[in-house]
Amino acid sequence: xxxxxxxxxxxxxxxxxxxxxxxHNSSGSGFLALxxxxxxxxxxxxxxxxxxxxxxxxxxxxxxxxxxxxxxxATNTSKGILSTEDIDNITxxxxxxxxxxxxxxxxxxxxxxxxEKLVEPWLGEDLDLRNVxxxxxxxxxxxxxxxxxxxxxxxxxxxxxxxxxxxxxESWLSDLLSFTSALxxxxxxxxxxxxxxxxxxxxxxxxxxxxxxYEEVEILHLMGAFDTYIAKQFQVxxxxxxxxxxxxxxxxxxxxxxxTALLSNDIAVTLLPDFELSTTHMVFLCLIPLMAxxxxxxxxxxxxxxxxxxxx
Amino acid sequence: xxxxxxxxxxxxxxxxxxxxxxxTLEPGSFHFLTGESGAGKTSLxxxxxxxxxxxxxxxxxxxxxxNSLNRNQMALMxxxxxxxxxxxxxxxxxxAFDNVALPLRIKGINEKDIRVNVEELLEWVGLGDHIRALPxxxxxxxxxxxAIARAVITKPxxxxxxxxxxxxxxxxxxxxxxxxxxxxKMGTTIVIATHDMHMIEQFxxxxxxxDGGKLEVKEPSSWIxxxxxxxx
Ligand SMILES: Nc1ncnc2c1ncn2[C@@H]1O[C@H](COP(=O)(O)OP(=O)(O)OP(=O)(O)O)[C@@H](O)[C@H]1O
Ligand SMILES: [Mg+2]
Numbered sequence: 149x150x151x152x153x154x155x156x157x158x159x160x161x162x163x164x165x166x167x168x169x170x171x172h173n174s175s176g177s178g179f180l181a182l183x184x185x186x187x188x189x190x191x192x193x194x195x196x197x198x199x200x201x202x203x204x205x206x207x208x209x210x211x212x213x214x215x216x217x218x219x220x221x222a223t224n225t226s227k228g229i230l231s232t233e234d235i236d237n238i239t240x241x242x243x244x245x246x247x248x249x250x251x252x253x254x255x256x257x258x259x260x261x262x263x264e265k266l267v268e269p270w271l272g273e274d275l276d277l278r279n280v281x282x283x284x285x286x287x288x289x290x291x292x293x294x295x296x297x298x299x300x301x302x303x304x305x306x307x308x309x310x311x312x313x314x315x316x317x318e319s320w321l322s323d324l325l326s327f328t329s330a331l332x333x334x335x336x337x338x339x340x341x342x343x344x345x346x347x348x349x350x351x352x353x354x355x356x357x358x359x360x361x362y363e364e365v366e367i368l369h370l371m372g373a374f375d376t377y378i379a380k381q382f383q384v385x386x387x388x389x390x391x392x393x394x395x396x397x398x399x400x401x402x403x404x405x406x407x408t409a410l411l412s413n414d415i416a417v418t419l420l421p422d423f424e425l426s427t428t429h430m431v432f433l434c435l436i437p438l439m440a441x442x443x444x445x446x447x448x449x450x451x452x453x454x455x456x457x458x459x460x
Numbered sequence: 461x462x463x464x465x466x467x468x469x470x471x472x473x474x475x476x477x478x479x480x481x482x483x484t485l486e487p488g489s490f491h492f493l494t495g496e497s498g499a500g501k502t503s504l505x506x507x508x509x510x511x512x513x514x515x516x517x518x519x520x521x522x523x524x525x526x527n528s529l530n531r532n533q534m535a536l537m538x539x540x541x542x543x544x545x546x547x548x549x550x551x552x553x554x555x556a557f558d559n560v561a562l563p564l565r566i567k568g569i570n571e572k573d574i575r576v577n578v579e580e581l582l583e584w585v586g587l588g589d590h591i592r593a594l595p596x597x598x599x600x601x602x603x604x605x606x607a608i609a610r611a612v613i614t615k616p617x618x619x620x621x622x623x624x625x626x627x628x629x630x631x632x633x634x635x636x637x638x639x640x641x642x643x644x645k646m647g648t649t650i651v652i653a654t655h656d657m658h659m660i661e662q663f664x665x666x667x668x669x670x671d672g673g674k675l676e677v678k679e680p681s682s683w684i685x686x687x688x689x690x691x692x
Contacts, residue, residue, distance in 0.1 A: 168562060170553040367549050370511055372539030373566045374532055457531075460511055 168368060169361045169378075171385045176360075180353040181393035184346060188397030188440050191342045192433055196405050198335040199429040205328040212317050214253070214290045216298065218242060218305070219313040222281035229281050232260070238308050239284030245304050251290055251297030258285040346440065350390070350447040354382050358455055369460050379452040383445045390444030394437035402433075461487040461649055462508070462618070467517030469503055477503045479673040481517070485651070487617075490644045492660050493653040495670030501653040502546055504670065505622050508651065509543045510534060522617070539567055542616035544624045546653075548607040550595040556582060557591045560609045567614060581609050585639075586632065600627040608636055612643060619643060621652045625659065637663065 220238050223229055230238075239257055246255045258266075263282045271280075290297055298316060305312045358365065368378055462485040469478040477500045485491065493501050506512040507519060510526065519526050522537060529537065542563070550559050557578055564574045582591055585605040595603050604627045611619060619640065625633035637659065644650050651668070654660065660667065667678040 168551065168554065168558075168565070170551075363549070364551050366511075367551065368562070368566065369535070370509060370538060370543060371563045371566050372535045372537075372541075374535045377566060 167381050167385065169364050169381050171357045171361060171381060172388075176353060176356060177385075177389050180349060181389050181396075183349050184390045184393035184440060184444065185397035185400075187342050187346045187349075188394035188436060189401045191339060191440070192398050192401035192436050193404065194335045194338050194342070195436065196401070196429075196433060198332055199426075199432075201328050201331055201335075203426065203429075205325060208324060209321055212321055214293055215317065216288050216290065216301075217315045217317070218246070218286040218288060218301075219315065220284035220286075220309060221311050221313065222283050223311075232281060235281070235284045236260075238312075239286060241308055242284075242305055242312070243286055245308070246286065246288055246301065249297070249301060249304065251292075251294060251300065253289040253291045256287045256289075258287065343443065346390075346443060347447040350386050350444045351451040353389075354386060354448045354451045355455060357382065357385070358452060362459075365456075366460060369456075375453055375456045378456060379449050382448045382452045386448035387441045387445040391437060391441040394440035397440075398433070398437045461485055461522060463518075463520040464507075465518040465520075467507065467514045467519060469500075469507060469512065470515050476515075476673055478507075478514075478670075478675075481675045483668060483675060483677055485649055487649055488644065488647050490641075490650045490663075490665045491652070491668050492663075492665055493651055493668045493670070494655070494660065497655075499670040500673060501670060502622055504668075504675070505543070505620050505651075505653060508618070508620050509541050510538055539563075539614070540617040542611035542614060542619045544604075544607050544611045544619075544621035546622035546626075548595075548603050550603060550606055550610075552594065552596055555592045555594060556587055556598070556606050559595065559606055560613055563610060563614045577613065578609075581613055582606075585609050585636070601629070601632065604628060605632070605636070608639075612639065615643070615646070616648060619648050619650045621650075623653055623655070625654070625656060633659070 220235055220242065222235060243255050243257045246252055260282060263285055266285075267282065288301070293316075298314065302312075302314055305314075365378055464481050464483050467478065467481040468476050470476045481504070493504065495501050503512075507514055510521075513526070522540065524533075524537070526534070526537070551562070554562070560578045560582060561574045564577070579588075579591060582588055585608065587602060587605055587609070590598060590602065595606060598606070604624065608621070608624055611621065621640070624640075625636060628636065640650055640652065641663070664680045666680055669676045669678050
C-alpha cells in the first residue's frame, strides 16, 4: 500500500498530462515544427529588412529634407562660358545674400577643389581640370523646408545671374521613398505569404492529427465533451509546437542578421551605412515567435471547430 | 424519461437494423437488453447514448426531443449518460486513472476531487494496484472494469452497459452487478445488454428483447412465475 502511494505520487508528477488525446506523441509534429521554424526564420529576416529600410529612408530623408543646393552654372545663356573668376565672384555674392536670409540655418560654399572632386568620377582623373569651367556650388541648410523661403531665395539670387539653379533634392528624395515603399510592399507581400503558409500548414497538420485520433475524439464527444474542450487540446498542441519551431527559427534568423551586420560593418560600409535596428524594432522581432504561436493556435482552433461539426 | 416512437435505424444504404422500435423507460428503471448476436443491441445502445441519430421516428430523452438539440445541448445531455462500450473504447495512451478521470475532467471537476473519487473507485473495482497502468498492459477483464468505472464515476442519470460482464469471472461479475443495483437504487436508470441468461434469471428485471429488428418488452420471468403462483 505504501509502495503504491509513492508510485502514484511519482506517477502524478511525471504524468500530469494536459492532453486527453495522444496528439503530442503521434508523428508529424516534427515536420510542423520545422516548417514553422523556417517560416519564422524568413519572417524575421523580411521584417528586419523592412525595419532597416524604413529606418534608412527615414534618416536619409531627414538629413536631406532641409538641404538645398544652389548651382551657379559655368555656362550662362547670355554671356556664354563664364570665367572661373566670374563664377567665384557670383558664388561669393550669392553666399552673402543667402547668409542674410532669415530662413537659412547655414551656408557652405564648396571650394573649387571640392567641386573638382565631385565631377572627377564623371570626367576621369587624368583630365586637367584647371581650365575647365566648373559650376559653383553652395549647400544651404534651411531652418525648415518652406516654399516661401525657397521662393525668396530664388528671387534674391535672380539679379546675380539668370541661370542660377536651385535643387531641393525633392525628386531624388521622392524616388528614394517610392523605391523603399515598393520594397516595403514586396516585404509585406512576402510576410503575408509566410503567414498564409503557416496557417495552411497548421490546418493540414491539425487535420491529419484529427483523423489519426478520430476514435479518441469520438469517445470524448460521447462522454459529453464540448467541441471547445476538444479544440482546446489542439490549440495548446499547435501553440507549443509553433512556439518551439519559431523560437529556433527566430534565433537562427537573429544569428544571420548579426553576421550580416558584422560583415557590412567590415566591408560594405558605404553600401549599407545604416543597417541597424532600434530597440522597439528588436522587441517587435522578438515577439514574432509568440505571434507565430498565437497564429498557429488560432488556425488550429478554427480548423478543429469546423471539422468537428462533421462528427457525432 | 426515455421515449422511442416508431424509431428506425439503418447503416448507410443497408437494410433497417432496427425498425419501428417503440418503448418507454421510466426514471429509475432497470432493464436487460437481450437478443441474439447481430440482433441490434449495440445499435440500440448507440441511439440511447446519442452516438447516432435515428433514420426515422422520434426519440425523446430527459423530456427533450433529441432532434431539437444543438451540439452543446447534445453534449450536456451526454454528460448525464454513462456508457460501458462492448469494446471498452479506453484511450490507449492514458493510464487507468486518467481514463476514469476523463468524464470528470470534461465536466470541469477540480483535480483534488477527481483524485479522491477516481482512486477510491479503482480501489473498489479491484484495480488499486494498477492506477497508473496503461490499458494495453492489462487483461480484458481489467480493461472492462476500467470501462465500467469510467461509466459510473459521474453517477450518471442513465447508465448503458453493453455486455459489461462478458470478460469477468463470476465473482467480479456479480460484484459489478451489485454496483449497478446500488446505483439503480440511488435513482440511476439502467439498461444492460447481455447474452447471459444466468444473470438475467438471477436479477429480477424486465427485458427489452430484440428480434428481427423489432423490440418487445418482457416482464421478468420470475415475476411472471410469482404472479402465476399468486393466481393459484
Ligand atoms: N457500424 C456499422 N455499419 C454497418 N452495419 C452495422 C454497423 N454496426 C452494426 N451493423 C449491423 O447491424 C446489425 C446489428 O448489429 P449490432 O452490433 O447492433 O448487433 P448486436 O446485437 O450488438 O450483436 P452482438 O451481440 O454480437 O454484439 C448487424 O447486422 C451488423 O452487421
Ligand atoms: Mg453488440
